[in-house]
Amino acid sequence: MGRGYFFGGKMAAKHDADYKASDLYRIRHSAAHVMAEAVLEKFPEAKIAIGPPIADGFYYDFDLPRSLTPEDLEEIEGRMKEIIKGKFPFTREEISAEDAKKLFADQPYKLELIEGLEKGGLDEYGNPTDEKPIISTYKLDHFVDLCRGPHVANTGAINPNAIKLMNVSGAYWRGDEKRPMLQRIYGTAWEKPTELKDYLWKLEEAKKRDHRKLGxxxxxxxxxxxxxxxxxxxxxxxxxxxxxxxxxxxxxxxxxxxxxxxxPHIGKSQLWETSGHLGFYNENMYSPIDIEGTKYYIKPMxxxxxxxxxxxxxxxxxxxxxxxxxxxxxxxxxxxxxxxxxxxxxxxxxxxxxxxxxxxxxxxxxxxxxxxxxxxxxxxxxxxxxAYLSTKPEKSVGDPQLWHDAEEALEASLKRHNLPYEVDPGGGAFYGPKIDFKVNDAIGREWQxxxxxxxxxxxxxxxxxxxxxxxxxxxxxxxxxxxxxxxxxxxxxxxxxxGGAFPIWLAPIQAEIIPIADRHVDYANTIGAKLREQGMRVHVDSRSDRMNAKIRDAQNQKVPYMLVLGDQEMENNAVALRKRSGENLGAISLEALLTLWKGEVAEKV
RNA sequence: GCCCUCAUAGCUCAGUUGGCAGAGCGCAGUCUUGGUAAGACUGAGGUCAUGGGUUCAAAUCUCAUUGAGGGCUCCA
CATH class of the missing domain: 3.30.930.10 (Bira Bifunctional Protein; Domain 2)
Incomplete structure (x- = not known):
């Protein structure tokens, strides 16, 4: 969740089809080829794996003689831009499996993919497919790749100022941890430089909101x-x-x-045998505790x-x-x-x-x-x-009629509630179908x-x-x-x-009380006590810092209300309200403050 | 678990070819008593993640361990 793709998460099926037909998809796919050519120029002995477009860009996996450094990425990116400016055409050719094997004789990963294509049932990325396998290659400048396409007509269709290599990381060949670990270079590509800029800005924004940082x-x-x-x-x-x-x-x-x-937090091994967890969930459970010769497990469920x-x-x-x-x-x-x-x-x-x-x-x-x-x-x-509806997998327990009824009820309910949903056939647990809800957060990311x-x-x-x-x-x-x-x-x-600015009903401190000078601290404490009595979560900042510094701190702590108290407020039995939005509402009475506060808490804003 | 990167004060980070451990923020004290995003000075604070190795000398080089970050895999 939230990993692998920064934004958009897993794309819904219909969006996926649109994406695959889009120019952007071709641009990204083509950019991956350009990157592979640049990498092969630098490392002629490199073994290449696969390089598909993904949600916000593309990647390509390589088996290289050494680990890549950030400097390498810069160099590769620079070379990519040169290749792009060469306006090299992508030329497609359909070839036989034998010819393909000759062409990629020194590329073991490609050979494995060709074998998959030859046998059928797998596409050029090794994913299952029903399509009749046609083996095709795309040639770009000196670089020929096993590929189904589609690509842009020539590299001139890629805007060199709208691409960027992001990072390099390890990735198993075919996602299998028993296979070799390859180096995956991630890149992002867009139609226009402004879109790249927006994307990078969004990444920055996401970093600022990172709960580990804010926490x-x-x-x-x-x-x-x-x-x-x-x-x-x-x-x-x-x-x-x-x-x-x-x-x-x-x-x-x-x-x-x-x-x-x-x-309880623990239960006897017998309990988990009965439930079946010791069988099918064992690898997620901690070792048992021995109590008077009986094994107890900490509960995973x-x-x-x-x-x-x-x-x-x-x-x-x-x-x-x-x-x-x-x-x-x-x-x-x-x-x-x-x-x-x-x-x-x-x-x-x-x-x-x-x-x-x-x-x-x-x-x-x-x-x-x-x-x-x-x-x-x-x-x-x-x-x-x-919503994601996951239905009966091949291996399952329970009466198929029950499964059917349950799946139907789940789907009917999604329809009645007008929820956008996607069906994952066979994606349910062995014991029953399910619905997962994902929510979109304030900057559009999906979370389950x-x-x-x-x-x-x-x-x-x-x-x-x-x-x-x-x-x-x-x-x-x-x-x-x-x-x-x-x-x-x-x-x-x-x-x-x-982004850490919790709505007032959730804010751990709802109001920071800021006395301007030491002579206002007593009044601040009195106001604080009154508000606390009403249930408001307040804190009095009685430090001898200047008011400006206190406001800055409260602002950085994203406290919804700042109540500034000085001579004027003391005289009028009032508080000067500043909101974290920067809005300064001036002096108001305690009653007015409480009314405003109660309203905002009730509305959960 | 795997690949890569990283670990220096409570936090954010400097620390050159190996040669006495640094800054800002925060904290404490003193002065200042202020009107809507940082007032000034002083001070305390470190087994440079842990354990080995190389060296006259290690924060710096090296190995292992632990933890973190980006991914992979996994998330019935």
Missing amino acids: KELDLYSINDEVGQGLILWHPKGAKIRKIIENFWSEEHEKSGYDFVYT NCPFHLYIYKSNTRSYRDLPIRYAEEGTVYRYERSGVLHGLTRVRGFTQDDAHHFCRPDQMPAEIDFVVEFSLSILRAFGFKDFQ LSTIQFDFNEPERFNISYIGEDGQSYRPYMIHRALLGSLERFFGVLIEHY
Whole structure:
């Protein structure tokens, strides 16, 4: 999530088709070839792999005699620009597999791709395809590449001032960690230099919003080496925001018919055998703890506990639906290379819930949970959503009819809510279909948060049931869902979404009280106490710094309100309000301030 | 886990061919008492990530370990 592509994330299928037909796609694809020619000139012994266009540019993978340096990239980029100015045509040629093999005799990666094409079923990037394989090459200046195209007519169609090589990194051949590690050069290319400039500006903007940077600057959280990788320390300000999120979350759940439960952090190995996690989730679980000769595991999931709460009593069809919600803290082993700030961690708290319902309630239950998810996410300022529906994979458990009904209910609900969605056929977990929601943040990046998943596995394994109207025992539907995903990841996304300038209802400090001189500190404390009594989160800056410095600090801390207090305010029993927008509202009464504040908190702005 | 890069004060970073550890911010103290984005001075603060090696001498060269960053892979 958020990796690999800076913006746009994974593109929706229909957009993908548009993109592939676009001039930009040709430009990027062609730029990749130009780059390969430049690299081969510099390293004639280089082995070349593949070089496709991607969301914001292109890359090409090489097997090189040495690691590339930033200076190499500059040199290659410079040479690319020269090649582009040569206006060399791209000429396509269709050739036989034998000829292709001769042509690429000293290029082992290309030979492997040709074999894939020859056998059929794989395209020139080694991805599965149904198309009849035609082997074609594109020639550019001295460089001939195995390629399906399309390309620009000649390199003159590439604007040399709208391309830039970004970075070099390792990448496995064919994405397989058992195959050789190649060097991948990433580049970006646009039609116009202004578009390149905009893109680079956006990257800068994204850097400024990076939750790891803001987390430090705003003193929200930290990760400490000695504590451990991927484990979050929530500082007071971060914890305050979390508490507000949790309170809001609890109230909304309470109103919507959820019951809250609490469950332990460890459970016996038997529990995880029953649930099946020791089988299919083992590699994400930590080693067991021995307690009096019995093995206990730290929980990677909350569901087995919720199932036992369900099972603690005989359930009637009248009891359903049952909705158990818990902010459950789980620990999962993630490989060290994948950890990332707050968004990918080893210990996190899911805003988890499990729904149990009758078959006849299932479509309504799905509708409810979709609606509920959206209303929660909207409260945090997210407006655009993209839904992904993942259906039955080949290997699965559960009655195909149940799968079908569930998939239909999920899709129907997406349609009813007018949500843009994309189907990932066969992309579901083995135990049930699911919907994932991604949100677009303030600068258009996509983040995965909510997930709604059917489970046809655990109800069987735990043998849960309810008694129907006819006195017979039936198996309920079980749905897992997390709306925010995890509080850690959600917090990270929120920080980036708001760029650290949290709306007033979430701001850990809502007002910084700034006495102008020491003789105003008592008055500031009095005002502070009054506001605090009303529930406003205020802080009095009683340092002997100048007012300007205090305003600057409050501004950098992105505090929504700054209340400046001097002689005039003391005389009139008022406060001078400055907002972090820079707007100076002048002196207003406490009553006026409280009214404004209450309004803004209620509107969540 | 893999490839590349990196690790110096609480933070952001300098530190030349190996030769006494530096700045700004922050913090503490003193002065200043101010009107909407940085007032002045003084001071404290470091086992240069950790452990080996080379050298008369290592922050600097080298190896290993740990951690971080950009990717790959992974994220039922």
